[in-house]
Amino acid sequence: GEAGEQNLVERAPVITIMGHVDHGKTSLLDYIRSAKVAAGEAGGITQHVGAYMVEKNGRNITFIDTPGHEAFTEMRSRGAKVTDIVIVVVAADDGVKPQTKEAVEHAKAAGVPIIIAVNKMDKESANPDLVKAQLAELGITPIDWGGEHEFVPVSAKTGMGIEDLLETILLQADLLELQADPSREVKATVIESSLEKGRGPVATVVIEDGTMRVGDIVVAGIAFGKVKALLNDRGLAVKEAKPGEPVVVLGLSEVPGAGETLISVKTDKIAREYAKKKAEYLRQKELSKSTKVSLD
Numbered sequence: 448g449e450a451g452e453q454n455l456v457e458r459a460p461v462i463t464i465m466g467h468v469d470h471g472k473t474s475l476l477d478y479i480r481s482a483k484v485a486a487g488e489a490g491g492i493t494q495h496v497g498a499y500m501v502e503k504n505g506r507n508i509t510f511i512d513t514p515g516h517e518a519f520t521e522m523r524s525r526g527a528k529v530t531d532i533v534i535v536v537v538a539a540d541d542g543v544k545p546q547t548k549e550a551v552e553h554a555k556a557a558g559v560p561i562i563i564a565v566n567k568m569d570k571e572s573a574n575p576d577l578v579k580a581q582l583a584e585l586g587i588t589p590i591d592w593g594g595e596h597e598f599v600p601v602s603a604k605t606g607m608g609i610e611d612l613l614e615t616i617l618l619q620a621d622l623l624e625l626q627a628d629p630s631r632e633v634k635a636t637v638i639e640s641s642l643e644k645g646r647g648p649v650a651t652v653v654i655e656d657g658t659m660r661v662g663d664i665v666v667a668g669i670a671f672g673k674v675k676a677l678l679n680d681r682g683l684a685v686k687e688a689k690p691g692e693p694v695v696v697l698g699l700s701e702v703p704g705a706g707e708t709l710i711s712v713k714t715d716k717i718a719r720e721y722a723k724k725k726a727e728y729l730r731q732k733e734l735s736k737s738t739k740v741s742l743d
């Protein structure tokens with residue numbers, strides 16, 4: 448469009464799932480993914496992609512397969528605001544544990560809304576009221592107790608409550624009024640990256656604004672390049688990725704760090720300059736660190 452003109456559209460909410468070890472984060476993600484991917488495509492999920500998108504009531508929800516709190520903290524320290532909503536999973540038979548508290552602290556510090564998924568409700572020893580009481584002590588009070596937080600009872604084993612959880616996410620997303628402009632240059636956040644044999648540097652990003660296309664010249668921290676290929680969350684080649692969507696990017700010069708912002712620029716020269724400046728900045732930071740250490 449013309450300069451200054453905006454083309455805002457609704458974008459998919461981006462969700463991170465956190466919680467104590469073994470409370471069912473992976474099981475929950477796996478259940479949602481397998482239930483929501485079209486039957487014919489389910490067999491096609493062979494490779495790990497760090498984020499994926501599911502459909503509910505004709506709308507999309509993007510889930511980040513959280514590699515752990517450390518990565519989340521790392522992203523936050525880089526100022527990445529990739530997550531719109533945090534889901535804290537608490538096993539109903541185990542209650543609030545140290546990492547549950549950590550997850551709540553992370554979400555509070557990031558200023559994102561929290562939804563509690565009370566998992567393992569299929570178990571006889573499930574005690575959702577204890578979970579509510581324990582979380583209320585942390586300032587996370589259920590709506591039915593006069594608080595502000597949604598507690599959704601679920602089972603990643605039977606699938607109970609999963610649709611409710613997805614609906615709760617969409618209602619929360621409505622309140623956030625998430626919007627983006629697909630006609631702009633792309634801005635995305637790197638959520639994971641690696642060096643792959645035969646592929647080179649590979650980065651999974653979530654698009655925050657704009658549209659990314661094959662052939663775009665992009666820069667992410669010290670990494671830059673012309674986008675050689677884009678793969679969706681099923682590992683299939685796509686031509687473009689829109690706001691809220693996760694996508695795997697091939698063609699970068701280096702492996703960018705998680706939480707790094709990726710943007711598109713007009714020329715290869717500009718991309719190189721940005722990457723060089725970032726590398727120089729990191730070198731200076733390292734230098735000042737080692738100077739400090741030697742002075743102590």
Ligand code: GTP
Pocket residue numbers: 466467468469470471472473474475566567568569570601602603604605
């Ligand atoms: P980490 O990634 O190691 O922190 O664990 P996690 O939170 O991803 O938990 P995971 O999904 O690996 O589940 C831990 C164990 O709990 C596994 O044996 C699951 O099969 C089991 N589990 C997860 N969800 C449920 C549930 O809803 N009901 C029952 N009965 N078992 C569950």
Ligand code: NA
Pocket residue numbers: 468469
């Ligand atoms: Na586990």
Ligand code: MG
Pocket residue numbers: 472473474
């Ligand atoms: Mg797990």
